[in-house]
Amino acid sequence: MPKIAVLIALREPLLRRRLRDLLQDQSDFEVVSECGDGSEVLDEIRRSGAEALLLDAAMPRIDGFDIVRSLSADRSPAVVFLGTGGDQAQQAFDVGAVDFLLKPVERRRFARAMERVRTRIRWQKAAAVGERLSALLQTLRVAAEYPPFLPVPSEGRILFLSTDEIDWIEGSGNYVHVHAGDRVFRLRQTLASLQASLEPGRFRRIHRRTIVNLSRIREVEPLPGGAAMVRLRDGTTLRMSRGYRDVVSWLGAESSPAFAVATSEPVISLEESRGETLPTPAGGGGSA
Numbered sequence: 001m002p003k004i005a006v007l008i009a010l011r012e013p014l015l016r017r018r019l020r021d022l023l024q025d026q027s028d029f030e031v032v033s034e035c036g037d038g039s040e041v042l043d044e045i046r047r048s049g050a051e052a053l054l055l056d057a058a059m060p061r062i063d064g065f066d067i068v069r070s071l072s073a074d075r076s077p078a079v080v081f082l083g084t085g086g087d088q089a090q091q092a093f094d095v096g097a098v099d100f101l102l103k104p105v106e107r108r109r110f111a112r113a114m115e116r117v118r119t120r121i122r123w124q125k126a127a128a129v130g131e132r133l134s135a136l137l138q139t140l141r142v143a144a145e146y147p148p149f150l151p152v153p154s155e156g157r158i159l160f161l162s163t164d165e166i167d168w169i170e171g172s173g174n175y176v177h178v179h180a181g182d183r184v185f186r187l188r189q190t191l192a193s194l195q196a197s198l199e200p201g202r203f204r205r206i207h208r209r210t211i212v213n214l215s216r217i218r219e220v221e222p223l224p225g226g227a228a229m230v231r232l233r234d235g236t237t238l239r240m241s242r243g244y245r246d247v248v249s250w251l252g253a254e255s256s257p258a259f260a261v262a263t264s265e266p267v268i269s270l271e272e273s274r275g276e277t278l279p280t281p282a283g284g285g286g287s288a
Contacts, residue, residue, distance in 0.1 A: 007050035038062030057083035
């Protein structure tokens with residue numbers, strides 16, 4: 001089992017050494033970083049990925065209570081404060097600490113505090129698993145509400161096209177063109193009404209005229225100003241407007257350094273500045 005990552009943030013070097021020695025009795029904990037200044041703690045938490053924080057209530061520059069208040073709720077480690085008593089213990093529990101230890105630290109009391117840390121982290125991990133399972137069940141329920149087939153006209157007949165076969169969809173007024181491999185089906189329907197019948201976890205709009213099957217995306221090339229070019233697995237290239245960049249977030253690409261660098265300069269495309277429609281993207285087929 002992976003060890004619990006611990007950050008020791010105390011101003012006294014001798015006390016930091018004492019805690020390292022005490023943690024040797026706790027085989028499921030591992031010290032991943034140390035610091036002695038309050039201004040360093042938040043950066044060290046992010047850098048080290050610490051799950052537990054042994055924190056001095058009276059850190060230099062920024063005290064421990066302000067540090068904990070600055071932590072985001074979804075990324076906050078289990079915190080054990082160390083201090084001299086007085087009202088520090090009450091403040092520690094007011095900001096959600098797991099425990100409060102008096103200096104100097106007694107071995108048995110320290111072991112009890114770390115057991116509380118274990119319990120908190122187990123609870124947090126169990127809650128996270130429960131949330132993921134709940135989200136998965138909701139996704140499955142949502143998927144079951146959307147039909148797996150799209151009825152399309154084809155040579156005087158009605159073809160039930162599996163939504164798995166759809167690559168992308170282009171809207172033009174009251175008509176849409178459904179691209180599926182080398183076939184293109186023309187339907188008298190608005191893009192918005194067709195989008196409402198498709199599973200949102202699989203089909204997303206990337207432009208006011210374009211819906212794409214997310215499983216067909218091979219790569220996203222960020223452009224200055226927040227737009228992007230989307231390339232599908234069959235080589236089709238589509239433009240993503242900056243107004244639909246939530247798709248990039250959904251795909252996990254927006255956190256990429258490449259995306260941040262490429263979109264740093266605000267640039268408006270010629271088509272957007274003139275309000276013109278975009279040319280038909282490359283890679284489409286003929287009508288069926």
